Each structure stands twice: as C-alpha cells, then as structure tokens.
Amino acid sequence: MPSPTLTRHQTLVLNALQRAKEPTSAYALLEQLRDEGIKAPPQVYRALDKLVSCGLAHKLDSLNAFVACAHPHEHEHDLVAFAICKRCGSVQEFADHAIEQHLTDLSQAHAFRMESAIVEIRGICGNCPTA
Incomplete structure (x- = not known):
C-alpha cells in the first residue's frame, strides 16, 4: 500500500505522535503544536481522523488518546x-x-x-x- 499524501497539519500531528513516549490526547497535541500554526481543536481532530483512517495512528478508546502506529505498512490484519x-x-x-x-x-x-x-x-x- 503506498503511503498517503499528508497535509502539513497531518504531518505535524503524526510527527508529534511519533515523538511521544506515551499515548497523547488531542488537546495535548494542540498545546504542543500551537507554535506550528495549529490553533483550534478541529484542526487536530481532522488530522487525527485522517491518520487513523490511513493506518498511521490508532485511538486508544480507554484512554481517549492516540498513538502512532508501530507497523504502519503491515496492516493486513483486522x-x-x-x-x-x-x-x-x-x-x-x-x-x-x-x-x-x-x-x-x-x-x-x-x-x-x-x-x-x-x-x-x-x-x-x-x-x-x-x-
């Protein structure tokens, strides 16, 4: 599966998730990325939705937080x-x-x-x- 083309905001959110040592909430991502031009929660949520739909990130429902996918190009599993x-x-x-x-x-x-x-x-x- 080819890598999806990501917008600037999606790339910023993905990079922040990849740097994170633990699952991160959307609001924590917003705080980290304000200086990068992400100013509102909908911008983070849209980026996260895209990353999850592309298999580049996962939502951990029990924590209401997100993690970068550890195996982004290996998701043949359900x-x-x-x-x-x-x-x-x-x-x-x-x-x-x-x-x-x-x-x-x-x-x-x-x-x-x-x-x-x-x-x-x-x-x-x-x-x-x-x-």
Missing part, C-alpha cells in the same frame, strides 16, 4: 492489540493471528461480520517493577 502499562504509560502494539481468528469465529457464530477490532490490555510492562 485486529490490532495494545498492551498498556498502568505504571509508566508505555504502549506496545501487536497483532496475533490466533486471537484474530477466535474473534472472527465468535463473530460468525453470532451472525456478525467483524470489520476490525482493537484490544486494549492493561497491566504492568516488563520494564516496571512488580512490587
């Missing part, structure tokens, strides 16, 4: 999963064929056609102490 650390806020993105197949089977068993799924797993990452 399922994207995230391990979110409660302590340090790190996010790891992964795909798993077995989980994807299980969700597909469950969907079909209930006469539901799955188009996509996002799984958010919360816990403690391997870099954080467990105590």
Whole structure:
C-alpha cells in the first residue's frame, strides 16, 4: 500500500505522535503544536481522523488518546492489540493471528461480520517493577 499524501497539519500531528513516549490526547497535541500554526481543536481532530483512517495512528478508546502506529505498512490484519502499562504509560502494539481468528469465529457464530477490532490490555510492562 503506498503511503498517503499528508497535509502539513497531518504531518505535524503524526510527527508529534511519533515523538511521544506515551499515548497523547488531542488537546495535548494542540498545546504542543500551537507554535506550528495549529490553533483550534478541529484542526487536530481532522488530522487525527485522517491518520487513523490511513493506518498511521490508532485511538486508544480507554484512554481517549492516540498513538502512532508501530507497523504502519503491515496492516493486513483486522485486529490490532495494545498492551498498556498502568505504571509508566508505555504502549506496545501487536497483532496475533490466533486471537484474530477466535474473534472472527465468535463473530460468525453470532451472525456478525467483524470489520476490525482493537484490544486494549492493561497491566504492568516488563520494564516496571512488580512490587
């Protein structure tokens, strides 16, 4: 899949997400990018909508925040999963064929056609102490 052509605002938002150490809200992005010419929430939300629709970013609904896609050109899967650390806020993105197949089977068993799924797993990452 060819890379989409991005506007200046979309590129600024994507670059900010790629620099972020943890999921970032639209309003935090707005504050970071004010000096770059992004002045209003709709500008950030439009950019985020485009980035998500192109598979360059993901929305983590449980956090109401966004992350840059870790594998932007490898989305042949319908399922994207995230391990979110409660302590340090790190996010790891992964795909798993077995989980994807299980969700597909469950969907079909209930006469539901799955188009996509996002799984958010919360816990403690391997870099954080467990105590």
